[in-house]
Amino acid sequence: MATLDDVAAPKAKRKLTGYWLILPGALWLAVFFVIPFYSLISTSLFDPKGSVLTGYDMTWHFSNYVDAIDQYKGQIWRSLWYAGVATALCLVIGYVLAYAIAFKAGRWKNLMLVLVIAPFFTSFLLRTLSWKLILADDGFVVDALQTVHLLGDDGRLLATPFAVIAGLTYNFLPFMVLPLYASLEKIDIRLIEASSDLYASPLRGFLKVTLPLSMPGVVAGTLLTFIPAAGDYVNAQLLGSPNTRMVGNTIQSLFTTQGDYAAAGALSVTLMIIIVGAVLMYVRTAGTEDLV
Template sequence: MASTAGAAPVTTAPASDDSSRRRGLTGYFLLIPGVVWLALFFVIPFYSLVAASLFDPSGSVVNGYEMTFHFQNYPDALRDYWEPLVRSLGYAALATLICLVLGYVLAYAIAFKAGRWKNLMLVLVIAPFFTSFLIRTLSWKLILADDGIVVNTLQAVHILGAEGRLLATPVAVIAGITYNFLPFMVLPLFASIDKIDHRLIEASSDLYANPFVGFWKVTWPLSLPGVVSGTLLTFIPAAGDYINAQLLGSPNQRMVGNVIQNLFTNANDYPAASALSMILMILIIAMVLFYVRRAGTEELL
């Protein structure tokens, strides 16, 4: 009988290495659809926008545009359209503040007071999304109409004069923005508030803190991630909105989105429209980075 005492041990390391290598490559293959999607619908359009913002402004749609790296398009766009740009940021900031106040109260009530009706309340919050954005805004046009119940009531209590109106005013535009983007504020706030341990709130009262102090020392700090998320989700789309200003406002309430749309579709001034779009994007990114850093919420970084 042959001895096997000196036989070398059998090893399966190469097969194991091949299996690990295949598993590692599988992750990269799974990334391909997402990378292709981002390249087609983000990277390429973004490059096109940046390139158009540097076109020679003397060109036209008929004769074509020449890439001359005309950076002067940026200061020219800022000089010509700074008013609607500032107006857009102001409207968006005010609407975001109103959404924060209303949304926080609503999210707090749903999280702590709704009980078994919590899910139903959340469905009611997102119910407006089942209707077109355009239809919702047109509904506000009917609500705030000159002969509508809101204007008639305000005139009856002498808040508005006999010839007073709400349509074609900043009030109507901000009201429309607030209504349309309020769910974007409520949902992150609810997700953050609902995670707060009730025992921490009870502990604050045990330490002789009144409800107001307990809220500012316990509830508010713990809900800050939701506050930051909600304000960002509300402010960013609100700053670029143009439907509310178009349907509920007048030329005096024109926002930067209306200007960009007009430059692209009517004036066919692609360099100015692209430069203004880039300026808005850069401003929003800078404001968001500053806000998140100042808020100090590490969960968002």
């Protein structure tokens, strides 16, 4: 009997230790991440007649959503569309890089991985500003495209959807490469060798073996790229024009310059719901549930 207690006692103590260790962090996230969603939802139902100065009345104003979606559906669509294209581009470019690092880099693997995250070492805004220079009207990219007549003489890249998508693709590429690399790296190379031993062409081997095995990375990378891209407004602001405003631009200006909290809240909740819905649908189709 005594032995049973001896075993049980430290275990119970250990259980409590776990709680104590996680408590401060969990509390921080509960108060400053979970509860704010509640505040956001209640803000989105405020009477829109209020203002930051006079305060808002809670009137369960569900029509805020109808109004916000109706007024800003263009920006919402544009965000999803730009983020979708940028994610697809990231997937293609990122897969090549992740594949090269996982299977072809040899002893340069670690160096290449550091280089993947190295852009994070300097400011996100400055890198985005650099794109403004690269895509400028008298820049070399526009010149080159005009020379080969892919772009008209007065054609431009800056302030077009192209520039915004280019910026999004560039900025979120590492979020695609890292999960792709992580899942490619886990693949048993013998499986790929086996497919070629069994006379599969390299392409067939890739499509039938490597690609399916890397699906968890594809799903994780796609989500980690699409979600921040859909909510981003820095690229649209620095590289785009008023015609390329995304939903993030609108939410930001409704909150900070126009002070229309009710509409901003409704739009923000709408964005979150769309993203959660898209993520659930995507994960279900892609069939990967162990993302965390």
